Amino acid sequence: MNELRWHALLQQWVVVSTARQNRPQMPADWCPFDPGSGRVPENYDVYIYPNDFPAFSPDAPPFAPEPGLFDKTGPRGACDVVLYSPEHTLPPSALSLENWRKVVDLWTLRTREHSENPDIALVAVFENCGEAVGVTMPHPHGQIYAMPFIPPMVQRELSSARLFADANGGDCLFCRLLSEELRMQTRFVAGDEHFAAFVPFAARFPAEIALYSRRHLWTLLDLTDAERQSLAEIISVVRRKYDNLYGFMLPLMMVVKQGPLQLPDEHYHFHLQFLPLQRSPTKLKYLASIETAYGTFLADTTPEEMAKTLRECEPVTPASSIRQMDHSGS
Numbered sequence: 001m002n003e004l005r006w007h008a009l010l011q012q013w014v015v016v017s018t019a020r021q022n023r024p025q026m027p028a029d030w031c032p033f034d035p036g037s038g039r040v041p042e043n044y045d046v047y048i049y050p051n052d053f054p055a056f057s058p059d060a061p062p063f064a065p066e067p068g069l070f071d072k073t074g075p076r077g078a079c080d081v082v083l084y085s086p087e088h089t090l091p092p093s094a095l096s097l098e099n100w101r102k103v104v105d106l107w108t109l110r111t112r113e114h115s116e117n118p119d120i121a122l123v124a125v126f127e128n129c130g131e132a133v134g135v136t137m138p139h140p141h142g143q144i145y146a147m148p149f150i151p152p153m154v155q156r157e158l159s160s161a162r163l164f165a166d167a168n169g170g171d172c173l174f175c176r177l178l179s180e181e182l183r184m185q186t187r188f189v190a191g192d193e194h195f196a197a198f199v200p201f202a203a204r205f206p207a208e209i210a211l212y213s214r215r216h217l218w219t220l221l222d223l224t225d226a227e228r229q230s231l232a233e234i235i236s237v238v239r240r241k242y243d244n245l246y247g248f249m250l251p252l253m254m255v256v257k258q259g260p261l262q263l264p265d266e267h268y269h270f271h272l273q274f275l276p277l278q279r280s281p282t283k284l285k286y287l288a289s290i291e292t293a294y295g296t297f298l299a300d301t302t303p304e305e306m307a308k309t310l311r312e313c314e315p316v317t318p319a320s321s322i323r324q325m326d327h328s329g330s
């Protein structure tokens with residue numbers, strides 16, 4: 001069964017995808033993402049691999065909600081895996097700049113393809129990294145979900161931005177936050193003429209980083225060649241700083257937030273979020289009752305202290321991070 005069910009209390013869709021439950025356990029000595037597996041080209045740098053057990057798929061019934069307490073509809077869309085490298089044990093922070101650029105270009109290409117499909121409302125690009133985020137496959141990879149609706153967190157950001165614009169002569173909320181961060185500098189981490197990375201004023205995750213384009217853009221499709229290069233560079237810097245923070249591959253979610261595809265909204269602003277789950281060298285951050293059921297986050301470091309630490313942290317992949325990948329098996 002693959003269907004979307006309406007959560008009437010939270011006003012959001014839940015994907016029920018029972019096929020995912022029956023995913024076979026990968027054999028320990030075999031990785032489908034490795035050259036020679038028969039599932040990927042013999043030679044590749046980066047590669048789009050179709051998700052074998054997709055939550056959203058092109059042959060699912062169309063998304064046609066009928067408002068009602070027990071409404072359900074089809075999860076039409078697409079799910080892809082983005083392979084960052086043919087090297088199985090490479091932590092993403094050790095990926096070459098050249099490969100990060102190819103990854104960014106692949107995200108852009110796939111977003112362009114989905115933008116031509118009227119079934120797709122939003123393209124979610126993300127990476128879950130590390131066992132703490134539930135990743136069992138160490139091979140460096142991310143994912144792309146093409147979704148038939150605008151997910152609630154993006155809707156919320158959009159409505160905040162619209163309210164701000166209405167009250168501030170049409171100004172962009174994201175642009176204003178960015179210019180204030182650049183003026184204050186206390187939470188700034190890294191950046192260049194195209195992008196700026198900072199710890200948000202009210203960061204919810206430990207060592208959280210927001211990465212905003214300096215220009216007001218909606219989606220990956222609006223980036224110039226120079227901006228795509230700059231994006232690759234700053235992602236590489238942030239990932240190396242993270243792994244050097246505690247000396248091992250930091251478990252995290254890396255999320256590329258784009259505006260809606262079919263209804264371009266001038267109030268959205270292209271950005272990335274890095275959401276680490278490690279709150280100290282030995283302790284993980286769990287999303288427990290207060291976060292999950294009440295939506296209220298507790299942080300145990302100030303964003304200003306964390307920004308200073310991250311600013312000063314050298315962007316170097318520690319050798320131990322690579323060894324850790326070696327030992328985590330295939």
Ligand SMILES: [Zn+2]
Pocket residue numbers: 031032033034087088139
């Ligand atoms: Zn592999």
Ligand SMILES: [Zn+2]
Pocket residue numbers: 172173174175176215216217268269
């Ligand atoms: Zn903006």
